Amino acid sequence: MNDLAMHILDIVQNSISAGAKNIWIEVLVSIVRDLLSISVRDDGKGMTPEMVAKVTDPYCTTRTTRKVGLGLPLLRQGAEQAGGSLSIDSTVGVGTTVKAEYGLSHIDRPPMGDLANAYVLLLGANPKINITLHYITDENDFSISTRELDEALDGLPLNDPQVMNLIYEMVSSNI
Amino acid sequence: MNKIKSLDDLRKMKQSLKSDISIREKSDKAEEMVRVRVAMATCGIAAGAREVMNTLLRKVEQDSLPVVVTQGGCMGYCYAEPTIEVAVPGKDPVVFSHVDSARALEIVDKYIVKGELIDGIIPVNYQTIQEKL
Numbered sequence: 001m002n003d004l005a006m007h008i009l010d011i012v013q014n015s016i017s018a019g020a021k022n023i024w025i026e027v028l029v030s031i032v033r034d035l036l037s038i039s040v041r042d043d044g045k046g047m048t049p050e051m052v053a054k055v056t057d058p059y060c061t062t063r064t065t066r067k068v069g070l071g072l073p074l075l076r077q078g079a080e081q082a083g084g085s086l087s088i089d090s091t092v093g094v095g096t097t098v099k100a101e102y103g104l105s106h107i108d109r110p111p112m113g114d115l116a117n118a119y120v121l122l123l124g125a126n127p128k129i130n131i132t133l134h135y136i137t138d139e140n141d142f143s144i145s146t147r148e149l150d151e152a153l154d155g156l157p158l159n160d161p162q163v164m165n166l167i168y169e170m171v172s173s174n175i
Numbered sequence: 176m177n178k179i180k181s182l183d184d185l186r187k188m189k190q191s192l193k194s195d196i197s198i199r200e201k202s203d204k205a206e207e208m209v210r211v212r213v214a215m216a217t218c219g220i221a222a223g224a225r226e227v228m229n230t231l232l233r234k235v236e237q238d239s240l241p242v243v244v245t246q247g248g249c250m251g252y253c254y255a256e257p258t259i260e261v262a263v264p265g266k267d268p269v270v271f272s273h274v275d276s277a278r279a280l281e282i283v284d285k286y287i288v289k290g291e292l293i294d295g296i297i298p299v300n301y302q303t304i305q306e307k308l
Contacts (some may be wrong), residue, residue, distance in 0.1 A: 001217075001220065001221055005225075006220050006221070006225060009215060009220055009225060010215075010216070010217050010220050013215060013216060013246075013248060017248065069217070070217045070218075070221075071216070071217040074217065117225075117229065118225075121225065121228055121229075121246070122246075124232070124244070124245070125215075125244075125245045125246035126246070144182075148182060149182070149185070152182040152183075152185045152186050152189070153185060153186075153189055153192075154186075154189055156189065156192060156193065159243060159244075159245065161232045161233070161235050161236035161244070162192060162236055163192065164232060165236070166179055166185060166188055166192070167185070169178065169179045170179045170180060170181065170182075170184065170185055173178055173179070173180045174180065174181075
């Protein structure tokens, strides 16, 4: 994983596999608090406390095609190496929140990467899931969701590359 | 053209886009679209699936191809990532292994456009993930 946008692409896949209808991605970049935090919240099927305790173990995975699952372990490793931590909050039947925190100025913090690109790829590939991106800095607060885009574009397909380009331009000029 | 900065700017662009897109949609119905699924689990992303997906989207737009590019999960071929599954209507889906941007373009030009097979196909009695479930 080269950058945090890749982690977001990856972690959101977990929410999709959990059958989420709504996914909220929140990115907080605060120079004042020297904090970069990424949280992915969903209304998927959730996990039991036993499962939550195990998910950052690389040898824990729900899939049947292979025995290892590295998404959350890698996220945790990256956060801990950069003076931060990973927390997971989940309730069966309600949903899951995964939150990774990094020291913003920490030398080992991975770069953000192209967040707008990650968001647009997720939108285009999952037009039926309402995905919200909330980007907060010390001065700015920007939020966008599949539903708002659907409404503004009045039924134009969000998975059309031309439409995705426009959405990319709009999102990237705000974050 | 002014830069698009808000939902209102997007609304303004809507009309011109609509005519473009409807021209493309008339010629190819949804069920006649080629489906390309890029495997984007941890293994795929770490191996470069994001760049492959971006390349495919750019190519589809440039050449106005009747192709839908979407994401899939891990299919168990972690050793061969990035992989893409190409489902041409009326044909069995084909999974290509070790796809970088250059190979993605080759797959579009040769397999999707001309119907020629190229190296690096994952054989086995492959079923799509949906069929397995």
